Amino acid sequence: MQKESGTTSDGGADAFAADLLRGHTDTIVLGVLRREDRYGFEIYKAIRDATGGDYEIKEATLYAAYRRLVKDGLVEAYWGDESQGGRRKYYRITDAGRAVYRRNVDAWVVTRRTIDSLLDLKGS
Amino acid sequence: MQKESGTTSDGGADAFAADLLRGHTDTIVLGVLRREDRYGFEIYKAIRDATGGDYEIKEATLYAAYRRLVKDGLVEAYWGDESQGGRRKYYRITDAGRAVYRRNVDAWVVTRRTIDSLLDLKGS
DNA sequence: GTGTAGTAGTTCATCAGATACAGTACTGGT
DNA sequence: ACCAGTACTGTATCTGATGAACTACTACAC
Numbered sequence: 001m002q003k004e005s006g007t008t009s010d011g012g013a014d015a016f017a018a019d020l021l022r023g024h025t026d027t028i029v030l031g032v033l034r035r036e037d038r039y040g041f042e043i044y045k046a047i048r049d050a051t052g053g054d055y056e057i058k059e060a061t062l063y064a065a066y067r068r069l070v071k072d073g074l075v076e077a078y079w080g081d082e083s084q085g086g087r088r089k090y091y092r093i094t095d096a097g098r099a100v101y102r103r104n105v106d107a108w109v110v111t112r113r114t115i116d117s118l119l120d121l122k123g124s
Numbered sequence: 125m126q127k128e129s130g131t132t133s134d135g136g137a138d139a140f141a142a143d144l145l146r147g148h149t150d151t152i153v154l155g156v157l158r159r160e161d162r163y164g165f166e167i168y169k170a171i172r173d174a175t176g177g178d179y180e181i182k183e184a185t186l187y188a189a190y191r192r193l194v195k196d197g198l199v200e201a202y203w204g205d206e207s208q209g210g211r212r213k214y215y216r217i218t219d220a221g222r223a224v225y226r227r228n229v230d231a232w233v234v235t236r237r238t239i240d241s242l243l244d245l246k247g248s
Numbered sequence: 249g250t251g252t253a254g255t256a257g258t259t260c261a262t263c264a265g266a267t268a269c270a271g272t273a274c275t276g277g278t
Numbered sequence: 279a280c281c282a283g284t285a286c287t288g289t290a291t292c293t294g295a296t297g298a299a300c301t302a303c304t305a306c307a308c
Contacts, residue, residue, distance in 0.1 A: 019147040019293085020235045022265060031243045041285050050242055054234050061266050063287070068265090087273080087285065105243055110178050111144045112236055118174055119155045119229055143265085146294060165256050185295050187258065192294090211256065211302080255304075261297090268291080275284075 021055060025065045026074075027104040028057070030097055033075060039088035040066060066091060074100050145179060149189045150198070151228040152181070154221055157199060163212035164190060190215060198224055 021028070032043050044062050051057075066089075069075040074097035080088040093101070145152070156167050168186050175181075190213075193199040198221035204212040217225070 019266070020231060021239065022146045022294085023143040024239055025265080028239065028242045039285080044285095047242065051238050055238060058267055059286085060268075060288090064265075064267095067287095089286070107144060108239060108243065112240075114175050114179060115145065115148055115152070115232060116236075118152045118171065119232065143295070146265085149294080163256080168256095182296055183257085184259090184297075188294075188296095191258095213257070249308100251306100251308080253304100253306085256302085258300080260299085263294105263296080265294095266292085268289100270288085270290105272287080273285085275282100277282085278280085 021057060024108065025057060025061060026069060027101060027108065029062065029065050029069060029091075030074065030093060030101040030104070033091055033093040034098070034101060037090045037092045039080060039090045041088070043091070069097070073097075145181065148232065149181060149185060150193060151225065151232065153186065153189050153193060153215075154198065154217060154225040154228070157215055157217040158222070158225060161214045161216045163204060163214045165212070167215070193221070197221075 028047065029043060032038060032046055038046065040063060041059075044057070044059055047057050047062070066075070066077070069091070070077050073094060075091045075093050077089050077091050080090050152171065153167060156162060156170055162170070164187060165183075168181070168183055171181050171186070190199070190201070193215075194201050197218060199215045199217050201213050201215055204214050
C-alpha cells in the first residue's frame with residue numbers, strides 16, 4: 001500500500017487499525033484456546049466477531065501466529081476427522097502455553113497501565 | 125514438545141518488553157507534547173521515568189518517531205537557542221497533531237477494551 | 249591534561265510482526 | 279455450472295522497534 005501524497009491529515013483515517021494489536025496476537029489466540037480446542041478459521045471468526053468490526057486480525061496474521069505458537073510449543077495442532085472432506089486443523093494449548101498466557105496477561109496489565117498513565121487517562 | 129524459542133535459553137522471560145507498545149509510540153509522544161513543548165531527550169527521559177523501568181522506549185525509536193511526526197505535520201521542530209553550544213531540538217504539537225492525538229486516544233480506548241474482552245479481563 | 253560519564257542528537261542495518269495477494273480444496277445454494 | 283463461503287497455506291513486502299555506532303559538548307574527577 002502506498003501513501004498517495006499522504007500529507008493530508010485525513011489520509012490515515014483508518015490506517016491505525018490492527019497495528020495497535022501488534023504483539024498481542026499470540027496472547028489473544030492463547031486466550032481463545034484457554035477454554036477449549038478450536039480450529040484455525042474458528043479462532044479467526046471468534047476474534048472477528050469479538051472485535052465487532054473495529055479491528056480485524058487478518059487470516060494471514062493468525063495463521064502466522066499459529067505457526068509461531070506451534071513452533072514454540074505453546075500449542076499443539078491436530079487434524080480433526082471430519083471425514084466429509086472437511087480439513088480443520090485444531091489447536092490445543094499446552095502447559096507451557098498456559099504459563100506464557102498467564103505471564104502475557106500480566107504483561108498486558110502493565111502495558112495497559114503504562115499507556116494509560118502516559119496518555120493521562122487516569123480518570124478523565 | 126519444546127518450549128525454548130531457540131535463540132536464547134533464558135532470554136524469553138522478559139523479552140516481551142516494548143514490542144507491546146508498538147504502534148502507540150507516536151500517540152505517546154503527542155501526549156507528552158500536548159501540554160508544552162519539549163526537546164527530544166527530555167521526552168525520552170519523561171517516558172523512561174513514567175514507565176518506571178517496566179518498559180523503555182529506546183532513543184532510536186523515539187527519534188524515528190519525531191521524524192515521522194514532523195514529516196506528517198503533526199509536530200513542528202525548532203532549535204532552542206541555548207547559545208552555550210547546547211543543541212536541543214524542541215518539538216511543538218500542531219493542530220493536526222492534536223486532532224490525531226484525540227483520535228488515537230479514542231482508538232486506544234477501543235483497543236484496550238478489545239484486548240480486555242478477548243483476554244476476558246472484565247474486572248481485573 | 250586525560251579520562252569518564254551524562255546530555256543531546258543522528259544514521260543505518262537488521263529483525264519480526266502484520267498484511268496484501270495468490271493459490272488450493274471442499275461445500276452448499278441457486 | 280457457477281459462486282460464495284469455509285478452511286488452510288505460502289510468499290513478498292511494508293513498517294516500526296532496536297542495536298550499534300557516531301558526533302559533540304559539559305562536568306566532574308584523578
